[in-house]
Amino acid sequence: MTRTFCIANQKGGVGKTTTAISLAAGFARAGSSVLLVDFDPQCNATNGLCLLPSSRHPLVTGEPIRHTIQKTPYGIDVLPGSRNFGDVERLTSVREPRKIEQMTLRLMRETRGYDHIFIDCPPSVGPLTQSSLAWSNEVIIPVQCEYFAMEGLVQMLEVIVKVMSRRSKALEYAGVVLTMCDRSLELTGEVEEDVREKFGDVVFRTTIPRDVSFTEASSHGKSIIDYAPRSRGARAYIELSLEVLDRV
Amino acid sequence: MTRTFCIANQKGGVGKTTTAISLAAGFARAGSSVLLVDFDPQCNATNGLCLLPSSRHPLVTGEPIRHTIQKTPYGIDVLPGSRNFGDVERLTSVREPRKIEQMTLRLMRETRGYDHIFIDCPPSVGPLTQSSLAWSNEVIIPVQCEYFAMEGLVQMLEVIVKVMSRRSKALEYAGVVLTMCDRSLELTGEVEEDVREKFGDVVFRTTIPRDVSFTEASSHGKSIIDYAPRSRGARAYIELSLEVLDRV
Ligand SMILES: Nc1ncnc2c1ncn2[C@@H]1O[C@H](COP(=O)(O)OP(=O)(O)OP(=O)(O)O)[C@@H](O)[C@H]1O
Ligand SMILES: Nc1ncnc2c1ncn2[C@@H]1O[C@H](COP(=O)(O)OP(=O)(O)OP(=O)(O)O)[C@@H](O)[C@H]1O
Numbered sequence: 001m002t003r004t005f006c007i008a009n010q011k012g013g014v015g016k017t018t019t020a021i022s023l024a025a026g027f028a029r030a031g032s033s034v035l036l037v038d039f040d041p042q043c044n045a046t047n048g049l050c051l052l053p054s055s056r057h058p059l060v061t062g063e064p065i066r067h068t069i070q071k072t073p074y075g076i077d078v079l080p081g082s083r084n085f086g087d088v089e090r091l092t093s094v095r096e097p098r099k100i101e102q103m104t105l106r107l108m109r110e111t112r113g114y115d116h117i118f119i120d121c122p123p124s125v126g127p128l129t130q131s132s133l134a135w136s137n138e139v140i141i142p143v144q145c146e147y148f149a150m151e152g153l154v155q156m157l158e159v160i161v162k163v164m165s166r167r168s169k170a171l172e173y174a175g176v177v178l179t180m181c182d183r184s185l186e187l188t189g190e191v192e193e194d195v196r197e198k199f200g201d202v203v204f205r206t207t208i209p210r211d212v213s214f215t216e217a218s219s220h221g222k223s224i225i226d227y228a229p230r231s232r233g234a235r236a237y238i239e240l241s242l243e244v245l246d247r248v
Numbered sequence: 249m250t251r252t253f254c255i256a257n258q259k260g261g262v263g264k265t266t267t268a269i270s271l272a273a274g275f276a277r278a279g280s281s282v283l284l285v286d287f288d289p290q291c292n293a294t295n296g297l298c299l300l301p302s303s304r305h306p307l308v309t310g311e312p313i314r315h316t317i318q319k320t321p322y323g324i325d326v327l328p329g330s331r332n333f334g335d336v337e338r339l340t341s342v343r344e345p346r347k348i349e350q351m352t353l354r355l356m357r358e359t360r361g362y363d364h365i366f367i368d369c370p371p372s373v374g375p376l377t378q379s380s381l382a383w384s385n386e387v388i389i390p391v392q393c394e395y396f397a398m399e400g401l402v403q404m405l406e407v408i409v410k411v412m413s414r415r416s417k418a419l420e421y422a423g424v425v426l427t428m429c430d431r432s433l434e435l436t437g438e439v440e441e442d443v444r445e446k447f448g449d450v451v452f453r454t455t456i457p458r459d460v461s462f463t464e465a466s467s468h469g470k471s472i473i474d475y476a477p478r479s480r481g482a483r484a485y486i487e488l489s490l491e492v493l494d495r496v
């Protein structure tokens with residue numbers, strides 16, 4: 001049974017792409033067959049692993065999805081994003097639940113056989129995020145240790161509940177991971193306490209520290225686990241992978 | 249003649265809201281009459297000044313826009329965002345250029361009389377950003393000093409050119425501002441050099457340093473200029489306001 005994770009938060013720059021790439025690398029290292037799906041028109045998950053975006057998105061052209069999946073030297077297969085403005089407009093204007101359902105069924109059918117799938121979403125709650133929620137059975141929400149973070153989280157959970165109520169299969173669980181935690185700032189401790197108090201066990205025990213190796217890794221087209229395996233950032237995502245693996 | 253600025257970048261978390269609020273505060277301090285417009289369904293610009301989002305968006309209900317504008321103690325008027333899921337779905341599904349044009353004309357008509365208008369956009373290139381581009385005569389693009397930043401900038405400028413070619417009046421100019429610059433990181437210097445080499449005079453001379461006072465200011469519902477006027481972050485945005493004022 002494939003475990004499909006949607007990495008989503010409409011707040012921008014909170015570490016969605018970094019979390020999707022790092023968890024995919026963590027699970028691939030543990031020997032599982034992993035697919036990373038780039039659903040963001042910015043194609044950061046695709047660039048972040050030194051791959052090129054597709055010129056047209058298979059969801060729009062009807063081409064078999066298998067044909068556009070690319071392999072990486074890190075044991076991660078990638079379904080690249082597409083920057084094609086026309087395709088993006090079409091994918092983001094799909095509003096009827098029936099069409100989103102058709103897109104989702106196609107994705108499920110054509111990506112059978114992977115152990116773990118990680119979907120990187122754009123910073124919005126539009127159709128791309130909604131169809132990725134419909135396709136997955138688990139959601140991971142990265143949240144920055146900053147003031148605006150709490151504001152968005154309540155709204156994000158409301159959207160997830162709303163989208164999930166439209167589909168037949170239940171969402172198994174959602175997990176919140178605190179990212180870019182800078183322990184030298186008082187605010188970090190305050191936000192962490194707030195989030196844990198309000199959301200309890202939904203929040204992973206593992207938190208991700210602020211670490212410059214993340215931006216260095218992406219400029220080298222690698223996950224932090226493959227670029228700097230002994231860094232604090234890499235160790236935190238390996239710990240998070242184990243915590244996610246345990247939560248069944 | 250009102251100068252209307254659109255603060256846009258589809259990359260998330262680069263400092264759009266912080267730039268919109270800080271410039272609005274800078275211009276208000278210089279004595280101009282300022283309107284801050286929150287076009288982002290996350291309503292960060294509204295929360296960031298301790299205001300409440302509107303329950304329904306006047307662009308959807310047809311209510312006069314003047315009725316929902318709120319005053320702040322800092323000389324900035326704010327047109328708040330709306331979190332209403334139905335309104336957001338409607339505003340983000342407006343795809344025909346004629347409808348975007350109608351929305352834009354209404355906004356221009358009903359906000360006459362301000363000296364400066366700053367529009368905070370969501371992290372996307374969808375209809376909300378497109379109508380805000382259509383309404384403004386100038387664009388400011390915040391860019392983080394990080395690897396993914398350059399990737400998105402080229403794409404963002406392509407979109408601006410594409411949207412602008414659909415409207416009658418020309419965009420006067422676009423400016424790129426480098427945000428969250430941490431001089432202790434080698435990467436910051438490399439990205440800055442890259443961006444200035446590639447985009448030349450489009451890039452403002454003023455850069456914004458990483459400063460914890462920004463997140464502290466937003467948790468107190470104030471702009472950094474009103475919360476910590478002598479901080480490095482506040483001084484940088486005052487400098488940027490002067491540079492923007494000079495560029496006519
Ligand atoms: N723990 C961390 N420490 C330091 N930098 C980080 C960390 N996590 C991510 N970053 C950096 O912060 C920036 C934003 O992260 P990322 O692009 O993963 O966020 P995102 O939520 O995917 O953004 P978007 O909303 O645009 O999709 C990137 O440049 C990334 O390298
Ligand atoms: N120069 C800076 N130094 C340190 N922190 C900053 C700086 N500018 C912004 N921030 C903080 O970084 C976070 C992201 O900034 P902001 O919300 O303004 O970005 P945004 O582009 O508007 O995000 P979104 O894409 O979600 O709309 C906020 O918590 C903000 O307080």
Ligand SMILES: [Mg+2]
Nearest residue numbers: 016017040044
């Ligand atoms: Mg991303």
Ligand SMILES: [Mg+2]
Nearest residue numbers: 264265288292
């Ligand atoms: Mg914002």
